[in-house]
Amino acid sequence: MSQTVDRALSILPLLAEGPADLGQVATRLDVHKSTALRLLRTLHDHGLVYRQSDQRYRLGARLFALAQEAAEHLDVREIAHPHLVALNEACGHTVHLAIHEDNEVLYIDKVESRYPVRMYSRIGKPVAITVAAVAKLLLADLSEPERRAIAERLDYPRYTPRSTPNAEAYLKELATVREQGWATDLGGHEESINCVGAPIRGTDGRSIAALSVSAPNVVVTAEELLTLLPLVRRTAEAITREYAGTTTPPAA
Amino acid sequence: MSQTVDRALSILPLLAEGPADLGQVATRLDVHKSTALRLLRTLHDHGLVYRQSDQRYRLGARLFALAQEAAEHLDVREIAHPHLVALNEACGHTVHLAIHEDNEVLYIDKVESRYPVRMYSRIGKPVAITVAAVAKLLLADLSEPERRAIAERLDYPRYTPRSTPNAEAYLKELATVREQGWATDLGGHEESINCVGAPIRGTDGRSIAALSVSAPNVVVTAEELLTLLPLVRRTAEAITREYAGTTTPPAA
């Protein structure tokens, strides 16, 4: 919408890949060096970009401050965290917390597995929306037309033979998840990794977040993982209750 | 430097204070509503800003992703973290890790105290540069003219009667810190809180980060806290050594 800002903001994910010098930035943005310089300076003034001693640019520490403040306003996260830790202590596996935002589902918290074999994921990273248990949980509670609109807009990458193949299958899966109140991902994203998840609901009963437990086949089989379902659901419900307690009804 | 980008970026800290609607943003920026709308839309397109259900804007979860990626490139943090945890387990108090960037000193990691009485701080937050132990450690290793330039540019807020009063006192303090290789903050920021810290050095011997242990008077006296100094220094040195081991000399 605004060309200048658009270009400037495009620099951030670019630098997230690693430090870059002025020329590289200009090339990647397809603008003149002087333009890139001006944009970088402005970003620098706001602390979002830092110039390291070799003159190359990288993301600035101010991003931490902003992200951290943003996190403080995501109060679900604060409330959920101790529960996630408890769940991890009980089962030992990786625990994720995710929210739905702008047609993306993002992990906003994570407690690492105690086992040496870990799955790769990253807080803030968009999840594979067509297969992840948390994604299904969050989308399942949307209205029927919304679900349909999203389902049809998505791509359905075949991460594995078990990945959701198309919109039709996805909508059916969402209906199932909505019905049963929990979801799984059995090798749909990575062949050897299974997940089981449950929704955290707002005061209006719709899911505002979702948590999941993930473990590789080599540690526990899918059947064994499913025995954790009651625990996972109880944890989600505990968070839901606590969230309801602290939530003041909409002010205005 | 670039007006449009400057305005757009100014929205971020504004929203960090809490969600705001279009009118509020426009007022705070002192621009027309339509201008604010355009900027917000652009930020939104990049995921830095999220529009919640009541139409108000807040910071977007994409900021997490960026901050997280930025953190992965701050390799000091990765290396230091387990040491900080170990230090916390040994002494029980709050442990901070900070770096110096653009005339600010920022916390980039933190391990919470095990005691119920905690001090307030936040990762990403700029620290009180004139009094904090970590700030003194990081500035002490700059060249003499740099130190002088910074010292004279700073304000010297009197947080407490023990706060550093002026540039002269600060420069003297920096000299002491440089000499002895460790630093304290004894009630200089908050009356009842004491800190003791030590520097983490790069391969060139200059401090690239600093860690500190903080505890309130009610838990341990300043004298007791100082008995931790050898442990704090050993921890910092261990991180320094590990950092030196993993650091590949500048490529080009």
Add this chain to the structure above:
DNA sequence: GCACCCGTTGCGTTCTGTGCAACACTCATT
């Protein structure tokens, strides 16, 4: 039903961002 408030749109003007070209600087190479 009215008035009010808020977000949104289209448009003409003008200010701002743009790319160019020249400059300054460092670092290798000859």
Add this chain to the structure above:
DNA sequence: AATGAGTGTTGCACAGAACGCAACGGGTGC
């Protein structure tokens, strides 16, 4: 030393993009 290629930086004229205005639309409350 001198040359050249590679950086980052500056000033400037032009054009195009961002600006503010005014009018519209869709709520909400009186």
